[in-house]
Amino acid sequence: MAIKIGEKAPDFNLKGVDGKIYTPESFKDYKILVLIISCNHCPYVVAYEDRMIGIQRDYLDKGVRIVAINPNNEITHPEDSFDNMVIRAKKKGFNFPYLRDKPQDIPKILGARYTPEVYIFDQDRRLRYHGGIDDNYDNPEAVRHHYLRDALDNLIDNLISGRDVGRNETPVVGCTIKWK
Amino acid sequence: MLSMKQELTAKERIRRMVEKYVAKGPYRLHPDHDxxxxxxQGLAKNLEGYGRAYCPCVPVEKCLEAGRKYVCPCEPHHDDIARQGYCDCALFVSEEFLNNEKMYIEALAKV
Known part of the structure; x- marks a missing residue:
């Protein structure tokens, strides 16, 4: 099962690295909610962390809230445990909530397969974009297509007009989710 | 950052290794070209940087500690493919996974 463009965001109730419990209601003041299925150990995620921080910084005053969710199996990948998430978030200075989804419900509802995998929801919390962050994990200077930024720009521009986000599915490159 | 010449050479070596391995069977390449x-690209980067084609989905520090274990095709890939249909990097996949994935990609293309 995978959520389709136009469908509603999943409900969730997840603990963040700050110890607080987050639900969709926690983000009601934001026009746009970006869920990124993420983790600690994946080299692709590590390569994208600074870009995630940069995107959150650049779009916060435009009503965009990034939320990273780590669903990985900590038995096979202990680097992805909650305690290690806390350490990672502090070390990198994450400026977005980083939530633990131990039961792996959210990626199952979303149909996510990789980390990092991005889902953008509009003001009505309907899916408007699904895909990657950009087209070059290895070298930020060589990125040709800034998928996430472009989708956010289009969505912000079109919130008033009600038009579509433009390209709403892009390739996802990353590690596979570590299922139980 | 690798020079273009180094990158092409390493990439070509990796590509040849991957194609040869798939031709031998029983696994197939993931159908998503990107x-x-x-x-x-990740394997080539590791080959150039560390002298071995370490799995790009595994932290390189872990690869270095584990010796040969995470050199592509890595030691766990048989078990991973048997369990989930794909190796942990999702480079090599089972025939069954390939057929399901093709249907998924075709369905996505229609969205």
Whole structure:
């Protein structure tokens, strides 16, 4: 099962690295909610962390809230445990909530397969974009297509007009989710 | 950052290794071309940087500690493919996974 463009965001109730419990209601003041299925150990995620921080910084005053969710199996990948998430978030200075989804419900509802995998929801919390962050994990200077930024720009521009986000599915490159 | 010449050489070596391995069977390449290219790029980068084609989906520190274990095709890939249909990087996949994935990609293309 995978959520389709136009469908509603999943409900969730997840603990963040700050110890607080987050639900969709926690983000009601934001026009746009970006869920990124993420983790600690994946080299692709590590390569994208600074870009995630940069995107959150650049779009916060435009009503965009990034939320990273780590669903990985900590038995096979202990680097992805909650305690290690806390350490990672502090070390990198994450400026977005980083939530633990131990039961792996959210990626199952979303149909996510990789980390990092991005889902953008509009003001009505309907899916408007699904895909990657950009087209070059290895070298930020060589990125040709800034998928996430472009989708956010289009969505912000079109919130008033009600038009579509433009390209709403892009390739996802990353590690596979570590299922139980 | 690798020079273009180094990158092409390493990439070509990796590509040849991957094609040879798939031709031998029983596994197939993941049908998502972008994904395969990205993994080949990651393997090439590790080959150039560390002298071995370490799995790009595994932290390189862990690869270095584990010796041969995470050199592509890595030691766990048989078990991973048997369990989930794909190796952990999703470069090599089972025939069954390939058929399901093709249907998924075709369905996505229609969205």
């Amino acid at each position: 994904r395969v290219e990205s993994i080949i």
